[in-house]
Amino acid sequence: MHDYRKADLSPRERALCDFAVKLTRLAAEIGQADIDALRAQGLSDTDISDAIQVIGYFNYVTRVADGVGIDDEPEWPRPSASLPGVGRGARRRGA
Numbered sequence: 001m002h003d004y005r006k007a008d009l010s011p012r013e014r015a016l017c018d019f020a021v022k023l024t025r026l027a028a029e030i031g032q033a034d035i036d037a038l039r040a041q042g043l044s045d046t047d048i049s050d051a052i053q054v055i056g057y058f059n060y061v062t063r064v065a066d067g068v069g070i071d072d073e074p075e076w077p078r079p080s081a082s083l084p085g086v087g088r089g090a091r092r093r094g095a
Contacts, residue, residue, distance in 0.1 A: 002077065012041040020055045 004017040015037055023030055038048050 012043070015041045016043075016051060019051065023052065023055050024059055 004014070009017065019034060019038055022034060035048060038051070043051070
């Protein structure tokens with residue numbers, strides 16, 4: 001829940017998580033090799049498009065929430081410090 005790299009994930013799930021992190025942090029560096037890596041895990045072009053849409057949407061919502069200072073819900077788990085750039089707003093505000 002806090003660091004997918006330590007979780008017991010399938011290779012397909014790990015590839016999706018790796019892609020989500022790269023798209024979040026280094027969107028301009030996404031290339032054909034990244035798409036090919038997802039295809040190698042059995043994802044179709046529709047699956048990849050859906051993943052991009054969901055990742056992009058959550059990045060958008062997080063940035064809007066951070067920008068207007070919305071705090072996380074108290075029952076949500078704390079973001080992992082081992083994943084820089086994830087949940088920055090909550091840490092920045094000391095939530």
